[in-house]
Amino acid sequence: MNSCKQHVFAAPPPVSERHVQALWYDGTLRPGDLRTVDGVPLRVVDPGVWNLEAGPDFRNAVVEIGTQRRRGDVEIHLRAGDWLQHGHVRDPAYDRVVLHVTWFNGGSAPVPPSCATVCLGDFLRTRTDFSPDEIDLAAYPYACLPATPRPCEGVFARAPDFLVEVLRAAGRRRLEGKARxxxxxxxxxxxxxxxxxxxxxxxxxxxxxxxxxxxxxxxxxxxxxxxxxxxxxxxxxxxxxxxxxxxxxxxxxxxxxxxxxxxxxxxxxxxxxxxxxxxxxxxxxxxxxxxxxxxxxxxxxxxxxxxxxxxxxxxxxxxxxxxxxxENRLETIPGWLCPEEVCAPMRLTAYRLLGRDHNPALYAGNGLLLQGLLQIHREFCLGVHPDCGGCALVQAAGGS
Ligand code: SF4
Structure with missing residues (x-):
């Protein structure tokens, strides 16, 4: 029996598609000297908007392949053959893909004719300073939002009562979704x-x-x-x-x-x-x-x-x-829940909504408000471009 306990966590750290997405999106993780699998130099001007809906993983990326600048979508897979396996061949949603990013090389992918392929694994697999375990996957894509004040701070930092109301509604929305x-x-x-x-x-x-x-x-x-x-x-x-x-x-x-x-x-x-x-x-x-x-x-x-x-x-x-x-034993989600530990996404969302010097007492004593921070993080921050442009929360709250 002891061997079970000793070996249970002994497998080598795997690389998942989510790792490759983070590597593509985060300029501090992505190797700088990329080349396509055909050996053409590749420069990433803009990795694109992380797409959390159906369709390609990143929208509206800008890359330079050799001397050609291309704007379009980017699709991420572990293997080139996943393009076929995931059924993208006849899916028009993938017609705008200009770059296929993979971890493993080899195998041909029936990507659109104008689409290039880059294999990130070729640039990272043998590097001793790289370990996929060091990538905090839960931190993407929101961690890439800049540390400078976000548009939501302008709306909420001076209106704490309004924010509490918004957090309570967001927390209820999250937990009602779980109940459904x-x-x-x-x-x-x-x-x-x-x-x-x-x-x-x-x-x-x-x-x-x-x-x-x-x-x-x-x-x-x-x-x-x-x-x-x-x-x-x-x-x-x-x-x-x-x-x-x-x-x-x-x-x-x-x-x-x-x-x-x-x-x-x-x-x-x-x-x-x-x-x-x-x-x-x-x-x-x-x-x-x-x-x-x-x-x-x-x-x-x-x-x-x-x-x-x-x-x-x-x-x-x-x-x-x-x-x-x-089970219908509650008519609605209660307005107060025992406070859990403030985790990293909650803390970051609070920084963005209230600014760095805010008093956490505003939300840390009520688990429902903490759930609200998570909901805002997932519903709004995860899906936006790094510049927060078009944030639906800010627009709904009357900001620009
Ligand atoms: S996405 Fe919206 S809520 Fe999130 S940091 Fe940007 S402006 Fe704030």
């Missing part, structure tokens, strides 16, 4: 307890190992989890290595000790081993619409052991509260 997705899964699976268990497990994985924990919960459903805590931990840690690691590699670096997967598995085993039905009954008895009920529910989660009040608060906001809403 839970309802859809209830209908699809017919097993509410398993849906709850999978969502809680994903929350145990925190952002870097959420998918792996979710896969683990699917691999060992709650009904198959041993009722004894130690046995449940052994079952989870072995499945983590023997089955999950192959499917969804565990992230080992840039994970704080408190979020280390093995530590989280101990808490998951303690919370769920033979206790899920009872846990659901106890949480249902808490009046989550009130501050007292939120605090009582957080205390129940903290009984699991090495979890911490802030992480428990995050689970309460992201899973327990939307779950109650999905």
């Amino acid at each position: 997705r839970l309802v859809a899964r209830f209908m699809r699976t017919g097993d509410r307890a398993q849906v709850f268990y999978e969502e809680m497990m994903a929350a145990f994985g925190y952002k870097r190992n959420a998918d792996s924990f979710r896969a683990l919960a699917a691999c060992i459903p709650w009904r198959e989890l041993p009722t004894d805590r130690a046995a449940a931990y052994e079952a989870l840690s072995c499945a983590a290595e023997l089955e999950v690691a192959r499917l969804v590699p565990w992230q080992r670096t840039n994970v704080r000790p408190a979020n280390a997967p093995l530590r989280r598995l101990v808490a998951a085993a303690a919370l769920f081993a033979g206790a899920l039905p009872e846990l659901l009954v106890r949480l249902s008895a808490c009046d989550l619409a009130s501050r007292e009920g939120q605090l009582a529910a957080r205390a129940i989660l903290c009984e699991a052991g090495p979890l911490g009040a802030r992480r428990a608060a995050a689970m309460l906001a992201n899973v327990v509260t939307p779950f109650a809403r999905a």
Whole structure:
């Protein structure tokens, strides 16, 4: 059994398509001396707008290939052949692609005739100062917004009451969306307890190992989890290595000790081993619409052991509260939630909305406002060009 625990995170760090997107977008990561696979010098004038909708990954990029300047879209793949596999060949949405960026070289891609290909892996794979693990994928594309004041600061920094109102609405929008997705899964699976268990497990994985924990919960459903805590931990840690690691590699670096997967598995085993039905009954008895009920529910989660009040608060906001809403036990998302830890995207969004010298007390004491920061980050900041041009939040708030 010990070998399971020792080797579970031993796989080499993989490069994903998302890594290649970040490498393309961020001029500080992208190699400067690029050439196309045909050996023609390539200069990136503008990487384009990160497209979060359907279609090419980046819109309206400007590149110089040899002496020719081209403006158009950029598509990112791990392998050249992915162009065909992803069905872009007959899709007119890809007709404007001027550059195909890949990680692996080799294999021909039936890209549009005027489209060049560059293989970033050829320039980075052998560099000893490069490791994909050092790229904070959650930081893209918003981290590339400049540190200078953003247009939203002009709207909100002097109107804190207005901002609180906007954050509350944004937080509710985020959690209502989670509740709707839970309802859809209830209908699809017919097993509410398993849906709850999978969502809680994903929350145990925190952002870097959420998918792996979710896969683990699917691999060992709650009904198959041993009722004894130690046995449940052994079952989870072995499945983590023997089955999950192959499917969804565990992230080992840039994970704080408190979020280390093995530590989280101990808490998951303690919370769920033979206790899920009872846990659901106890949480249902808490009046989550009130501050007292939120605090009582957080205390129940903290009984699991090495979890911490802030992480428990995050689970309460992201899973327990939307779950109650999905079950119609809440009429609306409550106006106050236990505050979780202020994570990097929340902090950055707050800086942008309020300026660097703002007082975090405005939002840090209410988990719903923190959820609002995340919603603004995802809904507005992620999808814009680095100059924030056309930010829909600013326009809706009456700014220019
Ligand atoms: S995208 Fe909008 S909300 Fe985000 S930093 Fe730019 S102006 Fe502010």
